[in-house]
Amino acid sequence: MFEITLEDGGLIKLSGRFDATQTERARAVLKTLDRSATADFADLDYISSAGLGIIVETYKRLHDAGHGLRLIHLNPRIRSIFTYSGLDKVMQIE
Amino acid sequence: MLERRFRRDLASLDEIFQFVASYLKSRGLDPGHSTDVGLLIEEVFTNMLKYAKGGGREVAIGLGGSGSDVVITIRDFDVESFDITAAPEADIDRPLAERKAGGLGLHLVRRLADSIGYEYKDRSAIVTLTKRLVP
Numbered sequence: 370m371f372e373i374t375l376e377d378g379g380l381i382k383l384s385g386r387f388d389a390t391q392t393e394r395a396r397a398v399l400k401t402l403d404r405s406a407t408a409d410f411a412d413l414d415y416i417s418s419a420g421l422g423i424i425v426e427t428y429k430r431l432h433d434a435g436h437g438l439r440l441i442h443l444n445p446r447i448r449s450i451f452t453y454s455g456l457d458k459v460m461q462i463e
Numbered sequence: 464m465l466e467r468r469f470r471r472d473l474a475s476l477d478e479i480f481q482f483v484a485s486y487l488k489s490r491g492l493d494p495g496h497s498t499d500v501g502l503l504i505e506e507v508f509t510n511m512l513k514y515a516k517g518g519g520r521e522v523a524i525g526l527g528g529s530g531s532d533v534v535i536t537i538r539d540f541d542v543e544s545f546d547i548t549a550a551p552e553a554d555i556d557r558p559l560a561e562r563k564a565g566g567l568g569l570h571l572v573r574r575l576a577d578s579i580g581y582e583y584k585d586r587s588a589i590v591t592l593t594k595r596l597v598p
Contacts, residue, residue, distance in 0.1 A: 386480070389509045390473050415498050417505045418568035429559055446498055453574040454567055455555030 373398045379405060384412035387420035395420070399427040404436050411442035416450055428460055437461060464527035464536070471522045471539070473512065479504055479524060486526045492533075496596045499575055500526075500533055506568035507537050507547065507590050515588060516543040528593065532577075535592040544583040547572070547590060 371385040373395050379402065387395065408424070428438045440462045443451065451457045467482055469475040483504065484497045504524060511522065519540035528534040553566030572579065572592070580591040
């Protein structure tokens, strides 16, 4: 089960399993962002390269428009996926 | 080795994750490891769907091993050969804007798996992965 919601103040809440079946659903929500945002991973249990791709795509789009995307509350397993992908060096992860 | 067949379709991922969780539980292994094992399978499975030409209606996934090792086999039937062990490395050291798309899934497989094997026989592509589960 995967959920993604966009709350006031540009807070994106993700939960569950962000796998390859969820990319279009996530993209539909994230493409509505037009300012700096924070993605809260506290309730996200899993992310695959397909999910990473959507996060990177959003990060690049916002960055190119002069905005930012901050990732917070990653659990250790998900943080290690970002590290293995080299994304911890280029994205704002707290 | 416990083997099950799944439709060669992204929509099978839910059933595959359930299969992994159930298998780890049957061996008394920490269900928390289902994320690593599930990730290895998802990345190889989706790679087969994207890049291997042809393919039958189903893909067979096997789980086995002993001790803290899990052996995973993923067999794609009636397909052209696509050797994931020969795929180029992902470009992860450059700034995002300069990175080429693709390859990240197999990069994660290389990082997470303890061994990766590929065999092509009778028009079946078989990927064998081992993962040592660390408490």
